[in-house]
Amino acid sequence: MLSKPAFLLIEDNLIDQLVIKQLLKKILSVDEIYIANNGQEGLYWLENNKGISKPLFIILDIQMPFMNGFDFLDAYDKLDEDIKKENQIYVLSSTLDSDEISLINENKYVTKMLNKPFPIEEFKKTLYPEDEN
Numbered sequence: 017m018l019s020k021p022a023f024l025l026i027e028d029n030l031i032d033q034l035v036i037k038q039l040l041k042k043i044l045s046v047d048e049i050y051i052a053n054n055g056q057e058g059l060y061w062l063e064n065n066k067g068i069s070k071p072l073f074i075i076l077d078i079q080m081p082f083m084n085g086f087d088f089l090d091a092y093d094k095l096d097e098d099i100k101k102e103n104q105i106y107v108l109s110s111t112l113d114s115d116e117i118s119l120i121n122e123n124k125y126v127t128k129m130l131n132k133p134f135p136i137e138e139f140k141k142t143l144y145p146e147d148e149n
Contacts, residue, residue, distance in 0.1 A: 018104040021071040022048035026058035026088065027108070032134070036075065036108075036149045044143070047082040054089030062092075062099055071102045073143070074110050075134075076117065078109040085109070106130055106139070 023046055027033050033051055040046040050065075052058035058074070078085035082118060093099070107120045110132040120129045128142055 020047060021073050022068060024050045024052065024058060024061060024072060024074045026052045026055060026074065026080070026085070027077040028053050032077070032132075036134045039095070039134060044140060045134045046077065055083030055091070056083060058088055059083075059091050059095070063093065066099055067094075072105070074103055074105045075130075076105055076107050078107060078111060078120070086119065089125060092125060101124070106142075108132055108134060 024035055024042055027036065037049050037051070040049055042112065044097045049078060050061060052061050056074075058076070064084075076088060083091070089105075092105075103125075104127040105125050107126050107129045109116070109120065109129065111117060111120075120126055130139060
């Protein structure tokens with residue numbers, strides 16, 4: 017990988033934000049982690065950081081106030097293609113609702129759904145499958 021990806025964590029729970037940020041730093045040696053408290057803030061961040069010249073991995077919670085993950089994905093679809101070109105979205109959810117799980121897995125922008133609590137080792141294997149020994 018030529019340039020290390022940046023991460024945008026869209027999560028309303030402050031404890032989850034702290035834990036996920038620390039796991040990304042400690043386990044994956046991530047340097048750039050940006051946090052949005054809901055989907056609306058996440059969209060605002062994306063629109064105001066168009067010039068980011070590296071892959072962006074978005075970790076998206078589904079259940080949030082103001083704009084939830086599904087609303088974010090709908091609005092994300094309407095963004096300029098140049099904003100979306102090197103992004104990967106990983107949905108992080110504790111839902112057991114089969115309809116919600118289907119909606120998540122069928123969304124063309126979602127790379128993978130992860131179950132809460134954040135499964136850092138599973139996420140690491142998804143990002144770096146060549147590291148498995």
